[in-house]
Amino acid sequence: MSYEKLFTPVTMRGITAPNRVHRTSMVSGLATEDGFVTDELIKRYEREAKGGTGTIVVEAAVVLASASPYNLRISDDRFLPGITDLVKKMREANPDVKIGVQIMQHLKLSKTGWRQKVEDFKKEDLPKIVENHVEGVKRVIKAGFDFVEIHMAHAYALSSFLSLANKRTDEYGGKQLANRMRLPIEVYQAVRKEVGENFPVGIRINGEDFCIPGSTVLQSSQIAKKFAELGADYISVSAGSRFEDAPVPEKDHPYDPMSGYSGHRMSPEFWMPDGTHVHLSEAIKKTVNEAGYTTPVIIAGKIRDPKHAEEILASGKADMIGLCRALLADPDWTVKAKEGRDKEIVKCAACNWCLEADARYEQVKCSRYPEGYTSAPDPWLPNMARPAQFPAE
Numbered sequence: 001m002s003y004e005k006l007f008t009p010v011t012m013r014g015i016t017a018p019n020r021v022h023r024t025s026m027v028s029g030l031a032t033e034d035g036f037v038t039d040e041l042i043k044r045y046e047r048e049a050k051g052g053t054g055t056i057v058v059e060a061a062v063v064l065a066s067a068s069p070y071n072l073r074i075s076d077d078r079f080l081p082g083i084t085d086l087v088k089k090m091r092e093a094n095p096d097v098k099i100g101v102q103i104m105q106h107l108k109l110s111k112t113g114w115r116q117k118v119e120d121f122k123k124e125d126l127p128k129i130v131e132n133h134v135e136g137v138k139r140v141i142k143a144g145f146d147f148v149e150i151h152m153a154h155a156y157a158l159s160s161f162l163s164l165a166n167k168r169t170d171e172y173g174g175k176q177l178a179n180r181m182r183l184p185i186e187v188y189q190a191v192r193k194e195v196g197e198n199f200p201v202g203i204r205i206n207g208e209d210f211c212i213p214g215s216t217v218l219q220s221s222q223i224a225k226k227f228a229e230l231g232a233d234y235i236s237v238s239a240g241s242r243f244e245d246a247p248v249p250e251k252d253h254p255y256d257p258m259s260g261y262s263g264h265r266m267s268p269e270f271w272m273p274d275g276t277h278v279h280l281s282e283a284i285k286k287t288v289n290e291a292g293y294t295t296p297v298i299i300a301g302k303i304r305d306p307k308h309a310e311e312i313l314a315s316g317k318a319d320m321i322g323l324c325r326a327l328l329a330d331p332d333w334t335v336k337a338k339e340g341r342d343k344e345i346v347k348c349a350a351c352n353w354c355l356e357a358d359a360r361y362e363q364v365k366c367s368r369y370p371e372g373y374t375s376a377p378d379p380w381l382p383n384m385a386r387p388a389q390f391p392a393e
Contacts, residue, residue, distance in 0.1 A: 005313035007338055010054065010296060010320060012233040013200040017054035017098045017147050020313060021334045024236060024300045024322040025102040025149065025204070026354075028376065029363040035062065035073030037082030040374050042089050047375045048327060049093040052335035055320075057088070057236075058101040063136035065331055068106060069361050073147045074136045074244055083143040083253040091144075096098050101143075102204065103136045104151030107160060107243075109254035115243060118160045119168050126172065126183055128159060133187045134194050145387040147200035147233065150188060154241035154266065155257035158184045159206060162223060164215045165244050172257045177219055181226060188230060196319060200233040207237040209278030211245040212264040217280050221287035228293035233293065235288070236298040237281045240265035243365075256359050267325065270350040270390040275308060277301035298322045304348050306337035328354055331376050344381055349388035 008017045031042035048056060061074035061083070073079050081103075090099050107209035116143040121129075133150065140148045152158040160166060161183045166173040172182050192201055205223055209215045224235045245260035257263055268276040288295055300322030303309050309321040327333055330350040336345050347367055353367035365374055368385040375385060 002340075003337055004308045006306060006310050006321065012147065012202075012296065014099050014198055015200055018096050019052070019338070020332065021053045021055075021309075022236070022298050022320045022322045023048060023053045023056040023327050024238070024298075024324045025059050025151070025182065026324045026328065027059050027358050027364060029070045029358060029361065031070050031072045033069050034318040035068065035075075036071070036079060037086050041072070042086050043053045045086060045090050046093040047378065048331040049090040049097050049099075050378070051327065051331035052094070052338060053097060053323075053327065053331075053332065054334070055098045055100060055147075056090070057289040058145075060102045060104045060151055061136065062106060063103050063132040064105045065132075066108065074101070074103060074139050075132070077139070080139050080142060083139065087118060087144045098146040100147040100149055100200075100202070101140055101145050102149040102151050103133060103140065105132055105157040107155065107157055110251045111254055113249060113255065115255045115336070116165050117319070118173060118345055123170060126186075129183065130187050130190045132189050137191050137194050141195060141238070142201070147202060148195065149186075149202045149204055149236065150191060151204055152184050152208045152237040153236075154202045155243050158187060162205070162215065162219075163209055163213075163242070164219065165209070165211075165213045165242070177222060181223060185226070185230065188227065188232065192231065201231075202234040202236060203227050203232050204236040204238055205275060206239050207267075207284060208239045209242050209244075210240040210265040211242045211260065214242055214262070217283045220280070220366055221284050223297075224284045224297070225287050225291050226291070228288045228291065228295040232295060234296040234298055234320070235284065236300070237277065237284055237318075238266060238275050238300060239280060258359055267352055267355055268308060268350065269352055272350075274302050274304060275312065278312055278317050285316070285318060296320050300324060302350055304350070306333075306342055306345075309337075325350065325352075325354060325366075328364070328369055329376075330380060332380055346380060346382050346385045347375070347388070349390050351389040353389060
């Protein structure tokens with residue numbers, strides 16, 4: 001089958017990706033404990049670059065100068081040589097792929113069960129959050145990335161300002177959406193000023209928080225429209241992974257935003273339907289387009305089959321297809337689809353074995369890899385893979 005929509009190039013502020021397959025950010029656990037690039041991390045992204053994906057967003061790079069075990073960091077010039085080498089090796093593996101990095105500031109956690117909330121920030125602390133992102137994006141440019149993505153989804157700082165769960169009583173919170181958007185807009189505008197008008201800046205937001213209290217697609221559609229107005233080069237739609245419905249952790253364990261219902265909704269499991277979040281991108285895209293903007297909207301969430309991806313694009317429910325677990329399971333997903341080798345795709349089982357490893361601060365691998373592999377073998381075919389933990393259908 002020919003996937004015409006999927007393999008149509010897409011241009012964003014001067015860069016052109018060869019197709020509309022977009023690798024969304026996913027923690028690998030392959031950085032060192034203090035956030036430096038390793039050979040295994042480079043190997044993972046070289047392998048994914050070879051697979052023909054149009055755009056790859058390297059895992060979230062933390063802009064906050066504090067402990068964040070095994071997360072890639074971009075908070076200091078010490079991290080720059082490794083990140084620069086990562087981009088170089090990916091580009092050597094595939095000169096056509098467009099390489100971005102997600103920058104984010106997390107909310108602090110402790111094993112006592114304490115977790116930082118947006119209400120904990122003093123007003124005089126907020127300019128520092130803006131500064132953290134600006135300093136991070138300076139290194140993004142020096143490292144040679146093609147674009148940057150500001151993380152405004154899930155349980156991190158900016159998403160928590162955007163969420164209805166934000167209970168601040170000043171002009172940075174409360175029931176008024178304009179107040180909750182204030183800090184994320186300040187970050188976006190400062191980043192845009194730093195990178196200039198010729199460097200693409202995308203954002204990732206929650207289409208729905210899937211918790212009480214939390215934002216719904218009604219708010220996220222307006223958020224997307226505002227960032228389209230401000231000139232964001234794409235809007236990547238995710239969902240869930242909030243602290244508000246996470247169960248109380250065991251003693252000496254921090255809160256895990258992946259542990260509640262909203263966490264399961266972020267990465268839909270095998271019992272959930274494929275394309276679980278497509279209704280969110282459809283509503284957001286409709287709002288953005290009706291306002292007169294053509295900003296690409298990216299959707300992710302259990303899209304495992306090229307035919308399904310093509311149908312989403314052909315029906316106008318999204319402009320690009322975000323794949324994460326599907327590309328962890330088979331980084332050659334894109335090239336196999338392009339060459340009509342759909343039956344050779346090693347299909348993600350949506351077992352979330354990878355995410356459970358992340359929650360334990362372990363290396364994130366696919367349950368279908370052979371024993372001892374931290375990246376997919378090359379070549380990689382279904383008859384080489386471990387059996388799926390759950391039915392693939």
